[in-house]
Amino acid sequence: MDALTGWLAANPQLCGWFTSIVRFVFPVLALLILIRSIRSLLTVPHLPEVWAYLTLPNGSGEPLTHWENILGRGGACDVVLNYPVVSRQHAALIRREDDTWTVHDLGSTGGVTVNGAAVEGSAPVAYGDVLGLGGVETVLLPVSPEEKAQRRHRRRAAKPASPWLGLVLLTVFQVLCALQLILSAGAQATLNLPGAFLCLSLVMWLYFLTMRLLRRVGFEMETIAFFLSTLSLAITASSAPSALFKQFLALLLGLVLFLILGVFLRDLERAKHIRWLMAAAAIGLVSVTLVLGSAPQYGAANWIRLGALSLQPSELAKICYIFAGSATLERLFRKRNLGLFIVLTGVCLGCLALMSDFGTAAIFFVTFLVIAYLRSGDFATLSLITGGGVFAVLTMLSLKPYILRRFATWGHAWENASAGGYQQTRAMSAAASGGLVGVGPGEGWLHRVAAADTDLVFGMLCEEWGLIIAALAVLSVFTLAVFAVRACRAGRSSFYTIAACAATSMMVFQTCLNVFGAVDLLPLTGVTFPFVSNGGSSMLASWGLLAFLKATDTRQNASFAIRLPSRREDRRGAALAPRDTEGWEQEADDEED
16 A cells, blocks of 8 residues: 555646546446446336135136235225125235135124134135125135246246346446545555455455345345445545444445345244334333433434444334334234334334434334324324424424524525534535536545534535436435335235335435435434445444335345245246247346346
């Protein structure tokens, strides 16, 4: 490094040329890296999985495309039985992972029978059993092996985009970024800088190669996450070089957490059983922060310091909170299913308010509204809760005048440029100076302002990387949200659907608070930009939230949260599948991959 920095110091003109050129190369690379992943997430069809058939009195067979199916006369039911004797939501037919089915009477008027025997509450249903709904008889039938093979064959034809070109381009992006940051640091550059990016590239390639050896496909989400994490390392290297290794370690631990959560979510029964443990963990994490947390003057007491390390347990509480709030359809049958979840939310929000962490409290509250709506669909109750939340915020503002002053600065940052609007005006000035392509990584001045790499990271992105890359970072987060909505239509269970929508809602709202707060469109709340901001706890939470979204990906072999068919089943399916020209070409593509 000494020889390299000495040579660079002796040739400043070459360094200037490199920076001038690479500023325009970075946006092109970013577009090429992300465009395939974003396009694939937004356009790849999510074909429904058929788990069984329900024959109707008219002889037609209605496919059951979820593990949890509502049967009734209402138009929103999964299986519509348009008979006067059938209630609007008559019964629920639920599949377990061992391919056994259970029917639940949802308080219907006409009742439910299985092979003529009345059902009190719930009863098992086997293939071939006659299921009666108010006297309307249906039969549960399995999917034939031939149809399973044909469906798997068609699902493979809609495979996701290949990750290899994006992976190579992202590696080039990381190499150029490391070189530019070394140029910017000059004589102060250390081996930590190229070492962190080299380790990131190695981890990234190891992950993709391992997953491909395990026959997995569909890496768009991980490509986006690794791209944003690369920006995080660059931001950290520019503003806090001493924290670079810690940020890489947090990224690595986040990837491990992502894998563990994904594998754990395979077993829905296991996920249901630890909901109470996760609720207790969420309360414990925010409570211990309330007791042991520390904060700078007029800041949120949401940090716990352990020697040289500092943690934000409230970030990890987000994962536990979503885990506890998500519910299967069986749980949603029960009356007042929101009661305990409201208590959990109240405790978490109360602790966050006492810590003066209003940004995280707002994120929790918005996530609560999303989960509560998905669990109940009751607008009246949610409106009442929202009104109570607004009243609580106004009360807290009256008790903490310095928070009220921060809100008073909202929309008037330039009028208070040397006081309450100091950070926002600097962030906007830096963003304006960056233009479309930025001044180059490490070449900006905003990193000298406090919180430039956390609260004001969007301004730093715009300054050093340019508006194009900053906008792509925001677009990437919103793309994940759109994918969640599309994927949930073919979701297996309401647990996965609620968890994915809640996780992406949390990331999107947090991104909006960070970006709009930095440019004075919203009050500055001090929250981080998912994956991008410097902070180990935030990085861990971002990867953990991504696991909930990955679990909803039902594309063939795309999610490690879904067990793959054995190779023997694959060979049997290939033998049963139709052998058309398109199929042979698809198999050739699979072998080539």
